[in-house]
Amino acid sequence: MSDDPHALFEEWLAEATLSEPNDPTAMALATATPDGLPSVRMVLLKGHDARGFTFYTNLDSRKGGELAANPNAALLFHWKSLRRQVRVEGAVERVADAEADAYFASRGRDSQLGAWASEQSRPLDARTTFEARFQETSARFAGGDVPRPPRWSGFRIVPERIEFWNDRAHRLHERRLFTRTEEGWRQGLLYP
Template structure:
């Protein structure tokens, strides 16, 4: 019987949260633009379950523009202290606005204001310009809750493939691959 890859992910992620010193939820996100040029950056996992893996960003950022033209992405978790990796490949969909609103409300006030102040991924003439915009947002929202900006939301990666990589001595690593099927998941092994 095939193991549920989300149950295995939950187990490994719990171990990472207990053992990784910084950002156990950090994951590399790979996207591809309209010309086929790949791009890679670190983002933070902010939700996960059988429906997929969620992260948030400015929808005018480079990553969001790339996801608009090619709604497929790859994720990589690398927990060096545990000597483990998880690779995920799948289709991207925007999260429901209510989910984005709920998550945005949990962010620190300064992070909320920063989302309003930043033109993420676009050229910045100097740091003082961004700091001045941040100050403007502090004044704009003084004494009130900061709403989610209309250009800021989340994306869900719905996996088609999930690979669990465990380091072993002499580079005889263990690689377990789960591939989505119409009926659930197929599980197999890969040579290291």
């Protein structure tokens, strides 16, 4: 196995891409309020490199607000078909506007329009209200490009800890932990 947790993650993600029937990039994102009250939801990984793990969202959403107030998060990838999981913990930073613009431009048009029409995480009186907003937004941008909304961007989790978990018979699992140091990554094993 690799001594670089990012290279090892890429190997595992490539295997999951071949074996997972749906969304191998799906990850549970755990955030917390400033008071420490936890919240978790599924999001999609949209980028990974030595800097960290990136996803995008509405900055006014619940997760956006929690990350602004408490810029720390945890991720969990669970690939049932491989009987593996990866846990990531670290500080969170906003991606650069140019990076958010580039990713937004790569999205499908309806997804772009939905980002403008949705007041993510806010109460909605009826589905028809959202559908009407979507149609209004579609008409507004008809015939032209859809720019990234100012309240929509990305976050990168800069890992301090990355744990790779392999299922083993009789719950004798294998757990490999990488912890960031000033010199790079320290690695070790954890009891199952």
